[in-house]
Amino acid sequence: MSLLELRDVTRTVIPPDQPALTILNGVDLTVEAGDRISIVGRSGSGKSTLLNLLGLLDMPTSGLLTFDDRPVKSYSGAARDRVRGAQIGFVFQQFNLLPGRTALENVAMPLLYAEGRSFWRRKKLAADMLEEVGLGNRMHSMPDRLSGGEQQRVAIARSLVRGPRLILADEPTGALDLDTGSSVMQLIDDVATRTGAALVTITHDPAIAARARDHFRLDRGVLTRADSDELAAASEALS
Amino acid sequence: MKRAFTSLVGAVVEAWQELRVHRTRVLLSLIGVAVAVCSLTTVVALGGIMQQANQELSERQSGRPASLFVSAFSNQGTAIDSATMDATWAETLARYDITYGSRVLQTAQAVPFTTGVVDVQTQAVDQPYGEMHRVRLTEGEWFTADDAAGLAPALVVNQIFWERLGSPELRTHPTVELGAQGGRPGTTAVIVGVYPVSSYETEPAMFMLADQLSAMTAARPSVAVQDPYGGGGSTQYEMWVPPAISEQLMEVVKRDFTSALATPGGGTGGVQVDVYRQDYAQYGDDPFLVTKLVVGGIAVLVLLLGALGLVNIALVTVKQRVREIGIRRSFGATAGRVFFSVMMESVVATIAAGAVGVIASVLLVQNPWTMDLIGQGLVSDFPPFPAEAAVLGLVAATAVGALAGLLPALVAVRVKVIDAIRY
Numbered sequence: 069m070s071l072l073e074l075r076d077v078t079r080t081v082i083p084p085d086q087p088a089l090t091i092l093n094g095v096d097l098t099v100e101a102g103d104r105i106s107i108v109g110r111s112g113s114g115k116s117t118l119l120n121l122l123g124l125l126d127m128p129t130s131g132l133l134t135f136d137d138r139p140v141k142s143y144s145g146a147a148r149d150r151v152r153g154a155q156i157g158f159v160f161q162q163f164n165l166l167p168g169r170t171a172l173e174n175v176a177m178p179l180l181y182a183e184g185r186s187f188w189r190r191k192k193l194a195a196d197m198l199e200e201v202g203l204g205n206r207m208h209s210m211p212d213r214l215s216g217g218e219q220q221r222v223a224i225a226r227s228l229v230r231g232p233r234l235i236l237a238d239e240p241t242g243a244l245d246l247d248t249g250s251s252v253m254q255l256i257d258d259v260a261t262r263t264g265a266a267l268v269t270i271t272h273d274p275a276i277a278a279r280a281r282d283h284f285r286l287d288r289g290v291l292t293r294a295d296s297d298e299l300a301a302a303s304e305a306l307s
Numbered sequence: 308m309k310r311a312f313t314s315l316v317g318a319v320v321e322a323w324q325e326l327r328v329h330r331t332r333v334l335l336s337l338i339g340v341a342v343a344v345c346s347l348t349t350v351v352a353l354g355g356i357m358q359q360a361n362q363e364l365s366e367r368q369s370g371r372p373a374s375l376f377v378s379a380f381s382n383q384g385t386a387i388d389s390a391t392m393d394a395t396w397a398e399t400l401a402r403y404d405i406t407y408g409s410r411v412l413q414t415a416q417a418v419p420f421t422t423g424v425v426d427v428q429t430q431a432v433d434q435p436y437g438e439m440h441r442v443r444l445t446e447g448e449w450f451t452a453d454d455a456a457g458l459a460p461a462l463v464v465n466q467i468f469w470e471r472l473g474s475p476e477l478r479t480h481p482t483v484e485l486g487a488q489g490g491r492p493g494t495t496a497v498i499v500g501v502y503p504v505s506s507y508e509t510e511p512a513m514f515m516l517a518d519q520l521s522a523m524t525a526a527r528p529s530v531a532v533q534d535p536y537g538g539g540g541s542t543q544y545e546m547w548v549p550p551a552i553s554e555q556l557m558e559v560v561k562r563d564f565t566s567a568l569a570t571p572g573g574g575t576g577g578v579q580v581d582v583y584r585q586d587y588a589q590y591g592d593d594p595f596l597v598t599k600l601v602v603g604g605i606a607v608l609v610l611l612l613g614a615l616g617l618v619n620i621a622l623v624t625v626k627q628r629v630r631e632i633g634i635r636r637s638f639g640a641t642a643g644r645v646f647f648s649v650m651m652e653s654v655v656a657t658i659a660a661g662a663v664g665v666i667a668s669v670l671l672v673q674n675p676w677t678m679d680l681i682g683q684g685l686v687s688d689f690p691p692f693p694a695e696a697a698v699l700g701l702v703a704a705t706a707v708g709a710l711a712g713l714l715p716a717l718v719a720v721r722v723k724v725i726d727a728i729r730y
Contacts, residue, residue, distance in 0.1 A: 125636065125724045144643040153639015164728055165632045168328030180317040182641035187313045226638070 069137055071121065071234055071266055072099040077131035079117050079289075086170040091117045093289040095131070101233060103266040106114060108294065109286035115238075115270050118286060122268060123236050124152045153181045155226030157265070159256065161239035165211040165226075170271035171198060172207040175225045181243035192290070197225040201255060221255060228259055235260055237269040241276055253279055314644060322652040327671035329624070336620040337660035340432035343613020344673070346679035347606045354695040356604035359634060361598070365587035366441050370545060372588035373553035374439065377544040379559060379568055389542060389569060394542050395567040398562055406546035409436035410517045414584045416485045417493070418511070424487070427468065428512045431520035437463075438545045443513070447477040447500035450516055454499060460485070460519040463500035468511035477501070485523070494523050508685040517542075550588065557582045564723030612701050617711040621653060623671045632719050633727025649719045653712025654705060661704020665697050 079092040090244060091114045097106060099122075109115045120126035121133060124140055133140045135151060138203050143151065157178075165174045179190035186193065198207050201221040211219055220240065227235060241249030253276055255268075260267040271277050281293040326333050328402070354444065377396070379387050393410070400408040414430040417424050436442070437449035454461035468558075475481035480497050487493030496515070548556050562660040625632075632645055669692050671677060 119684065119723070123724075125637065143374075146643060149636070149639055149641040149644075152637070156638045160728060164630065166631055166634065173324065178638040179637070179642065180321060181635075181641075183313050184311055187317065230639075 070098045070134070070158075070220075071101050071103075073097070073132070073134045073137070074121065074128070074281045074288075075132040075252050077121065077128040078135060079114075079121065080129040080304055091143050092121070092128075092291075095159070095291045096272065097284070097291060099109065099234065099268060100265050101136055101266055102261075103268075103282060104260075104280040105266070105268045105282045106139070107268065107270045107284045107286055107291070108272060108274065108277045109270075113286045115286055116290040117238060118291070119238055119270055122234075123156055123158065124148045142160060142179075150181075153178060154230055155233050157230070157235045158275055159220070159227050159235065159237040159240045161242035164214075165213070165219055165222055167211060170208045170210060171203060171214065171222045171225075174211065177227050178230050179224060186230065194225070194229055197229045198222070200259070201225045205224035216244050217252060220244060220248075221254045224252070224256055224259065228263065228265075231263060231265075233265055234265045235265050237271075238269065239273075240269065241273065249273075249276070260287035308352050314647075316649050318644065318648045319655075321648045322614070325648075325652050326656060332620065332624060333351040333384060333656055336655055337663075339616040339620075340657050340704060341664040341667070342661040343610050343616075343707070344627040344661045344669045344700045344704045346664075347703055348668035348696045349671055350602055350606045350609065351696040351699055352668060352693050354598065355696060356672070356690055357599060359690045362587065368440075369585040370439055370585060371441070371547055373545050373548055373550040373584055373644045374586045374660065375548060375553060375560065376585055377546075377564060377566060377580070377582050377583055378541070378576055379580045380541075382579055383592055387578065391568065392542065392544070394562055394603070398567070398697050399563055400546065400564070403556065403559070405546050406550060407435040407439050408454075409433035409439060409545050411436065411543040411545055412517055412520065412541075413522065416513075416515075417486060417487070418468075418483050418513075418706055419487050420469070421513075426513060427518050428510065429520075430512075431519055432514055432697050435547075436514070436545075439545065441500055444500045445503050447498070449500055450514075453655075455516055455518060457519075457719050460494065460496040460523055461499045462496045462513050462515050464500055464513040465511060466504045467508065468631050469498070469501040470515055471511060494526075501705045506674070553584065557584075561729055580642050610707065614707040615651075615710055617657070617707060618714060621715040622718070624648065625718050628719075629722050629727045632722045633724045634723045636722065637728065644720075646716045646720045649716040650709065650712040653715070654708035655713065657708030658701065661708075661722060665700040668692075668700065669697070 074095050074097045077092060078090060078096040080088050080090050082088045094291055095118065097105075097147070104195075107115065118124065121128060124135065124143075127133070127141065128241055135143075135155070140148065148301060158242070166177060169177070172191065175197055176190040176194035179186050179193060195204075195207060200202055201224055202223070203218060203221055206218060206222075209218075211222070214222065219241075235256065240256065244252060247273065256267060257279065259265075269280060271274060277294075285292050285294040349448070378397075379392060382388055396408070399405070410431050412432060414429045416429045430436075434455060436451045442449060442463070444463070446469065448462070448672075450461055450462060459482070464580065469475075472481060475498075476499060477500070482495050482497050484493035485496050502514075527704040546556075546560075561580050561582045564582070565578065568578045568580065573660065621674045635645065636642075673692050
């Protein structure tokens with residue numbers, strides 16, 4: 069059973085007074101539990117649109133998108149939101165921590181949309197998750213008091229606090245220096261391995277992409293499997 | 308059910324966090340709402356109190372709805388016998404079981420004060436007059452049945468009269484000599500009550516019972532002096548009846564009086580009887596409609612201005628919060644939840660501001676200084692802070708919160724998540 073599957077997915081938008089624009093064209097992708105997938109692509113290649121689809125934030129114009137083998141089209145909007153909250157964790161390039169909230173409140177935020185024990189014990193769960201990413205001593209710090217690496221670790225803790233089965237990392241090291249980026253990626257890898265979550269990393273950095281087991285390239289809306297050796301060489305050249 | 312409950316608690320937690328994080332903005336926007344609600348509530352409350360003051364003033368002067376006045380005069384220039392009039396009046400009250408009826412005779416009585424004798428404007432009335440005209444007393448009490456039976460006439464005097472006597476304790480039964488002049492003794496009258504005066508009244512005045520005035524005048528014809536205020540002479544007959552039957556009563560009372568005053572030979576003998584209303588509600592329309600409309604218009608305008616300010620701030624805020632809303636959506640916040648949270652934030656905040664505004668309004672309206680200013684000493688039943696004004700203030704605050712939250716909430720649910728995150 070696949071966790072997430074795209075079959076011949078196309079996404080078209082119609083800009084005002086212009087002909088239809090195909091952003092994604094015939095995309096096929098299968099994500100299984102525990103997968104490590106990287107998708108590289110230049111700006112304007114359709115990475116954001118693909119991320120929207122993978123995160124159940126958008127629907128394909130044509131083709132099939134399933135989650136747990138169930139067509140996403142069959143979910144209501146609210147059900148899709150709930151599945152996303154419970155099963156998918158996002159890590160963003162700009163961390164996107166909520167300003168004015170402590171690290172603890174930021175990590176507890178996704179649990180506000182949970183139910184039952186997860187909702188009522190959200191502070192304890194958030195504190196445990198911060199301990200896990202090594203920020204047990206910065207729980208009550210505001211984001212602007214944390215370094216870039218610490219902020220991204222808070223963001224990682226936030227994305228994992230509900231125990232997602234799929235982690236979507238959108239340029240997770242884009243705002244970090246090389247060393248910090250590397251340690252952050254290691255952390256994401258470790259946590260994903262421990263929880264058995266699949267990790268899909270969207271990046272333009274070959275070095276980050278090279279850490280994955282399956283590599284894809286997105287070019288003008290077309291997703292193709294990338295050559296691992298070529299990626300490793302590119303990564304080598306950059307480092 | 309569980310989901311709905313956790314959603315509600317979650318939305319409250321979110322709203323609280325928002326209010327806490329953006330407290331300066333929230334406080335600034337809410338000051339506007341609190342001021343608007345305070346203004347609205349105050350205007351409505353003051354309007355209510357002023358209406359009460361106007362109503363009381365009208366009722367003091369022209370009686371309560373419905374007050375019927377009966378007058379009769381001869382077309383031939385001959386005086387109508389007052390004894391016949393009085394007897395017909397008494398019969399009419401008894402026939403129709405009318406409890407509140409009073410004769411009113413404007414006259415003047417010479418009263419010696421330490422500064423000299425003053426012709427005091429006097430209204431001779433029957434005992435029910437006090438209730439019919441809302442006569443409010445600051446000392447003592449209005450005439451009772453015992454006063455009517457007393458040998459010495461009872462007086463209810465105004466504050467100026469009482470103060471000129473040195474503000475004596477009424478339980479000592481202070482007396483004055485009515486008609487005493489130049490060493491000639493007058494009729495001893497007992498003061499039983501004191502009524503307040505408005506700021507524009509400067510002269511002493513008093514009430515006495517019509518029967519006692521008649522008895523006094525019969526015993527000492529010289530005690531009555533000409534009324535310097537233009538009253539005097541004819542007695543007015545006034546009854547306070549339920550407005551619903553007033554029209555019907557006017558007809559039958561006129562018929563009865565006309566019949567009773569007719570000359571023995573038949574016919575009305577040129578006697579003209581009029582029964583008419585003079586109270587403020589005589590025309591059926593709401594006499595305070597204009598006041599209400601003006602007050603209501605100002606209140607709505609004030610509230611609209613407050614609401615516009617809030618909507619403006621709320622819209623700008625949502626634009627600034629697009630990224631945050633996108634982040635929340637990406638972590639599982641449904642569109643409904645985002646809508647509810649933004650609305651909740653607005654409504655909770657404005658209800659709090661509304662409560663502050665209402666409390667401020669109560670403090671403003673119910674303090675003695677304002678009451679004196681508005682009442683001018685004329686309002687006896689100074690109304691408590693109108694509950695409807697307080698409720699209106701809170702309802703208006705809630706409505707403003709909901710309306711001000713609606714636009715931003717609609718904007719919030721339309722946010723495209725990934726675009727918002729990259730905003």
